[in-house]
Amino acid sequence: MSDSREKLNNLLENIQKVFVGKPEAALWSVVSLLARGHLLIEDVPGIGKTLLGQALAKCVDASFRRIQFTNDLLPSDILGITLVNPQDHSFEFKPGPIFSHIVLTDEVNRATPKTQSAMLEAMNDLQVTVDGRTHVLHVPFMVIATQNPVEYHGTFPLPEAQLDRFLLRIRIGYPEAGFEKRILKEGDLAQRLKDLKPVLSVEQVLGLQEEADRVRLDDSLLDYIVAIAGATRSAKGIKLGLSPRGSLALSTAAKALALVSGRDYCVPDDIKRVAVPVMSHRLLSDSNLYGLARIEESEYAVQALLETVPSP
């Protein structure tokens, strides 16, 4: 227990060497990794979304690829393509960028739905099928997708069903003045990223994931999760409630958070804490209930909802 606690602390510290001033975002990225989930970062450009993904990949000693999504991106650009080998006239599969441990897909809403769905399928099944042959992806496999909430022109917003594939959706937010100054001062991000040393091996990550599975979740907490899910389905102002997959995501994320917090058991506070990143993109709320931007609106709706559910 203390062993894994140390490992995770190292990991978090290491990420924050590069990704300065936003411990919360770093935490969620690790939670997502431990829960075998994918992360959706929704925020304005230039705030360090890509940096976070890179830092995480670097710290874990895992393969990392970045795909910039554009509207002319094709599924084969992601998954890979079968080519004829001119020497022995055989078909040879050339794996795409998705065959790596951590994949950063920038501006995921810019690609066409066809491409989006190809990748999202891969996220769910951990395998891709190209020309009738199935190829297994690497484990651990984690997608960090980003999208821009401000610019909507020429985008294909992800439908709710596909948003559901992401375990967490987070915002990063602007850094505080002090941290921004520090970022400016230290300069040369690329170099610092290069200098970052991995602290966890892939096997260790797999071990931590299994440990996260074993985190104790009391029965009363399951009831609490069910109650929260039930509340979303009957709440006013929410058009689409939480799916059972959403409930499952709540429990796995809470377990991972508990592990990151150095516990081998979940407490109700874990569930409340993961509720916003887990649920806010899964619920379809009536817009303009609280006078906030859409993303804040949905987060606020989740907060308000939690206040109606009695805690165990």
Added chain:
Amino acid sequence: MNSGRGAYLTPLGRGALAAAFITMLAAGASGNNLLYLLFATLLSAFLLSWAAGKANLRGIVPGLLPPEQVFRGGEFSLKVLLSNPGRLPSLGLRLSCRGQRPPLERLPAGGTAEAELRYLLPHRGLNSVEDLRLESDFPFGLLRHVRRLEARELTALPRTPELRSASELGGGVEVLVSSAQRRGRSGDIWGVREMRADEDIRSVNWKLSAKTGRLMTVEYAEAAGSRVTVRLEGRAAGPDGERRAEEAAGACRFFIDAGAEVRLVTPEGELDYGRGLLHLDRLLRALALSGDGAAARPSAHADPAPEAEPQDETLWRRLTLAGCWLGYACLFLVEEFRTVPAFLLAAPLAAAVFLRERGLAPQPKRLWDAATLAVLLNAVFLHWRLAGIMVANTWLVAYMLVYFAFNPADRAGRRRALSVFYLGFFLVSGQTISFWYFPAYIAFMAFFTAWLAAEWGAGLRPGRGWPRPLGALLAAAVFLAALAFAAIPRVEPLGQRNPIVASLGLNKLSAAAGPVTGFTQNVSLGFFGELRRSGARVMRVRLLPAPVIPPPALYVRGMAFDGFDGRRWSKAGSRLRYRLGGRLYWSKDGSAPLRRSGDKLFFPGVRAAAPGPAAEYTIYPMNLAVIFSAYPALSVEQAGGAAFFDYTDSAYFAAPYLGGIRYIVRGRPGPPGEGALALAEEAGDLLRLYLSVPEGEDPRIAGLARKIVRDQAGGLAKARAVEKYLRSTYTYSLFSKGQGGGLADFLFGSRQGNCEYFASAAALLLRHSGIPTRLVTGFLAGEFNEYGGFYDVRQNQAHAWLEAYIAGSGWVRLDPTPASDSAPAWGRRFMGRAARWLEAGNVRWYRHVIGYDTYAQRNTFHRLGLAVSRWNIARTLAWLAAACVAAFLLRAGFLAWPRRRARQAARDIFSQAQAALENAGLRREPCWTPREYAARVAEKRPDLSGIKLLAEEHYLERYAGRPRTGEDLAAARETLKELRAKTGTRLWKR
């Protein structure tokens, strides 16, 4: 009943209290133990209602879940969340508020339940909610326990009147509009909506409008708009202040709806520009708390009429029908009711079940009213006089049962039905002493429990079984009732002095006038079987002086008979001529008066009171004049009026002692001796009477007599031989099979019978052998009360034996009846053990329930005291110490048990701490986790941050699954103590 907390009698409870009072009076007046039992049951029901009801409401933690926004005067649905941290489920809970009574039915241990109320806040701003009460009629609906939920404050937003334009605003609200530049259309898209009339035509989205056919606009996050300041002039106090606050609220809403940025300025402060509904909420909240709204006002509100509670028709129909059948069945315990017409009543009852289960239309009400009137008139004017009040009332109850079986009842009707069921059972209790009363009692208690539980809504449903705690409660009630029954002080029944009670028949304990006593002028074979079924006390015999050791069974002699016709014993009615003091007396009917001297009556030949065994006889009212005596009598003392003796050596008073009597008989020890024969002029004639055999008798009897006495020489030997023969070769049976048959059937057929069969057979066999015999009836008193020093004589001890005249020694008592405790043959053959159990139960029932009176009670307590005093003090202390050690070990084991007790300990401590803090005003919102709550408490009251430790302990125990060690718990308890000490006063609201 309306306010505060505590326990109140429900209408049902008042009814039950009245019933208990009447039952108590009836029991005291009659001394009838079944009435005492009924009273004890009601008493225990009240005790249990109080205790169980109190426990039921204890420890329940309420929480309010109001909606986000509540407007003044607007009805909303207020959710109340109740959690039960205790270890027992709470049942039958109801919230009560303004005439609403939403039921919660069941709150499991450690669980929560939610109820919803329609509520309304009358004041703007803070309202303190004080009229919420938690009620429960658990367990029997006799007492309503009420607990007021602590006051909570809710904020009511001001109403927002609809404005069409800012110009509608009245005085007191100022609106400043400052136009701002549009910010273009590049903002975050809010959504699409229809155009409003007052909007700029340039903002129309023509593409969407063309698609939908309506003017549509696209809204952006950075919606363009003006900036508005709403200023509330003056303090919002008084009616005018209310109006202004509402207008300001209306203005805020209007501008927010119009997409403007709104700023609010009130005398208390200002709220900066903002947009959107969340900002509107902030604005309204600020307005709500402005002026008068800042101080909490009670949200008292006129109670609307309570809503009619829905009824479960099927449940009540079935319960009523079950009650009618049960009541009807119980009525058969009353002997007088066991008639053919009573059996025929089953037909209409069955018809009622058939009709009502099929939902057929009820009969015309007028018809039933007429029938009821007729039955009532008949009962009052005819039946009461003809059959006696008790019997007539029983019939009246039977009619009412039929009535309720047919007529569906509303709530009030159900009460009436219940009171009729009780009345029926009350009447039965007053009129029976049968052992079968006991199962009827249990059945009735179960029925009443079910009925009462259904009244408070225990969630009884037809065919869904019996809610579990009810069974335990019923058992507890019966147990308590048994204790109360034993402990309620018995007074000597007033019945002897009170003719009203006697005539009502409530005093079934004392044998009623009538044939049941059996001591008529003749005795039929098989009659004793009937006689001995009654456990009624007939008399009490106190030996003078009181014996030191319990004496053996006592033969209390009543009457003797000489004439036997094969089926029936009677007095042949001989004339008696006797010589006394040289004078010859002549009596036509064979009897002669006793000589009176002072308050003493002397038997012939006795001059003055002689020392000898004496006994005092207290005889209960009977239609009988016989002077009972345990010894050959010499004198009767303390008795008024005249008395007679006759040639069979029986004595009589001149008039039957219908009101009961007490007298002392002095006698002499030993056998009866010569008796009247010694005086008789024609003793030979008399002896011949005792030798007569019935005509046309079965010749086998004479043959049997010869066979038995063949080898015996001498009268006494012959008599003993016959006695022994009958005792050893025949079996005793209370329920004689030979009831229809004669003596021959007993001797050669069934070979079992009652005492009078044995006595008659012996008498006849001896007469065939030439020995004069007579049949004697009386009691074989075997129930000696050590404490009172007397024999209790009951009707079921009625006995018959015989006396044989042996020349030289006079009359000798013979009892050929085998002891009744040897199991009857039929019992061994057919029902074996069950029959013996029944018999044993019967005996105990009579002895411990029916015959439990003031002496028996004293005896019980005396024995209890003796048992205690006999117990050596040192031994008692040793036992006590051992018990303490055992209890301690048990408790330690219980605590050490990792799963049961310890698992809950830290959680309990946290709950207790939370309760203490909540009492101090530090409320935990239902949505807060323990850790959040602890953090907030620590923030408000740093001195109470010990709660954090408790929350962590609670987490470790419950969520980490790590049982807390004794040390951890000790530390936690210490913290709890400290928290309790610090939370004396209320500092923090909400």
